[in-house]
Amino acid sequence: MNSMNSSFNGKKAFIYITILVVVIIINIISNKKYIIGNFFSGSISHIELEDSHVKPFIEPKFLNRDVQVLSGYSIDTLLLKENVDEKSVVESSRALSLVFDPRDLKAGSNVTISYDWLNQTEFLGYEIDINFDQSVIVHKNSENIFVAHIVKKSYSKIVNSGSGTIENSLYQSALSKGISANVIMNLIQLYSFDVDFQRDIKKGSKFEIVYEDYLDKRGNVVKHGNILAAVLKFEDRRVPIYRFTTNDGKVDYYDESGKSARKALLKTPVNGAYISSSFGMRKNPISGFNSVHRGIDFAVKTGTPIYASGDGVIKNTIVSDRGYGIHIIIRHPNGYETLYGHMSAFAKGMYPGLRVTQGQVIGYVGSTGFSTGPHLHYGTKYNGKFVNPNSIKIPPGRILSGDDLVAFKKLVSDIPLSI
Ligand SMILES: [Zn+2]
Structure with missing residues (x-):
């Protein structure tokens, strides 16, 4: 009688210790944000760091074994395969079925089976990962009866x-x-x-x-x-x-200066212009035939600077007295090209292969080639086909200023990039 009592008290003490351990582990897991803090002060943390915190608490109490649910397995089959005694299997499954339909057990799910660390054949319960957010835990309560709960997983x-x-x-x-x-x-x-x-x-x-x-x-x-x-x-x-x-x-x-990495192409690559002809079918002012106008014409006086409408590389600098006359084609990332026609002259130093940035002056408005008056013909291509410049859906970029810029500069200096 006496020895049974002391073993019962031992179990009680064990359960209290278990609860204490669980509370400590939950605390550790939920406080993981400090690692982000460490990172911003200059050191990047790794998985090893966390393991070294967690393991000393877990190891002396539980022996955990992770198993995967194979296709066609029930939780009972899985436990019996792991040499859990039949009585514990029946009792634990009864508890499980009160909170979770065992038929919902998915092949590939992870099950962590816990045994007593000292008496490694003593089955204490298990945890099944149900989905990303939840798991179900089956364990013995203070009366030594299996109980089950659904718990929110913490990461x-x-x-x-x-x-x-x-x-x-x-x-x-x-x-x-x-x-x-x-x-x-x-x-x-x-x-x-x-x-x-x-x-x-x-x-x-x-x-x-x-x-x-x-x-x-x-x-x-x-x-x-x-x-x-x-x-x-x-x-x-x-x-x-x-x-x-x-x-x-x-x-x-x-980027480092606080300019959005998302850059739209400029809709209007010249200042002070009005649209004299838009994209689409029109009567050609020179030939008199109906044809598709593959760009937008901005009427503005000769000599007005023309801007690169986005970052890119100059593909061609062409001098001709036909077609688009003196014109530049810029290749932008990922399938976009822009064409600037009828220029009076290129800006200084333009050559194919030159990298240009959005807003950089690349040439000046003129009336070269097939043109009836000073204007910029602005064309855009996407994957080799002319498209309406106004139909390109690249969201406009943003430039940080004020408090945002101050906070951003701090973030930049805190993140240690090494290359
Ligand atoms: Zn045109």
């Missing part, structure tokens, strides 16, 4: 980083550095306004990326978070971007 968020040199493609090179396909695709999208992935990226270009990962309590990455910063470095150009939330709550990516 720790860590900051990861990766960098490398590009061999064939950014995609392949980043993948080989262990960065997930998902994160790389996001990165490519963020750079699509600034970088032409077909032409700009050459062997030897470098990349670095700082991003968030969500870890479950086992330290497995369960979800990727945001890209916080990145940099691409080419022979002649370094393109960093930073994620920033402005005072009005909008999230965007900006």
Whole structure:
């Protein structure tokens, strides 16, 4: 009788310790945000750091074994396979079925089976991952009876980083550095306004990326978070971007100076003009025939500066007394081209291959080629086809100022990019 009592008290003490351990673990997991804090003060944290905090609490009490649910398995089959005694299987499943339909158990789900650390054959319960947010825990209560609850899973968020040199493609090179396909695709999208992935990226270009990962309590990455910063470095150009939330709550990516990484093409690449002919079918003023006008004409006096409507590389500088006359074609990233026709002259130093930035003067309005008076003919191509410049849907970029700019500059100086 006495020995039974003491073993019962022992169990009670064990349960209290278990609860204490669980509370400590929950605290650790829910306080993981401090790692982000560490990161911004200059050090990037890794998974090892967390494990070293968690393990000393867990190991002396539980022996946990992770198993995957195979196709066609019930929770009972799985437990019996793991040598859990039949009585415990029946009792624990009865508890489970009160909160979770065992038929909803999905193949591939993770189940963590817990045994007593000292008596490693003593089954204490298990946890099933139901979905990203929830798990169901089955364990013995203070009366030594199996009970079950659905619990909200908690994740720790860590900051990861990766960098490398590009061999064939950014995609392949980043993948080989262990960065997930998902994160790389996001990165490519963020750079699509600034970088032409077909032409700009050459062997030897470098990349670095700082991003968030969500870890479950086992330290497995369960979800990727945001890209916080990145940099691409080419022979002649370094393109960093930073994620920033402005005072009005909008999230965007900006270059080091606080200019949005999303750049629209200018709708009007000359000042003080009026539209004398828009895109579409019209009677050609020279031939007199009806034809499609593949651009927009801006009537404005000779000599007015013409601006590059977006960042890009000059594809052609053409001098002709026919067609578009003296004109420039600029290639922009990812399939866009712009054409500036009937110029009186190029700006100084224009040549094919020159990189130009949005708003840079590339030439001056004239009336060369087939033209009836001074105007700029502005054409845009997308994937080789002329499209209406007004139909291009690139959202306008934003430039940070005031308090936003101050906060942004601080963020830039706090993120340690190494290339
Ligand atoms: Zn025209």
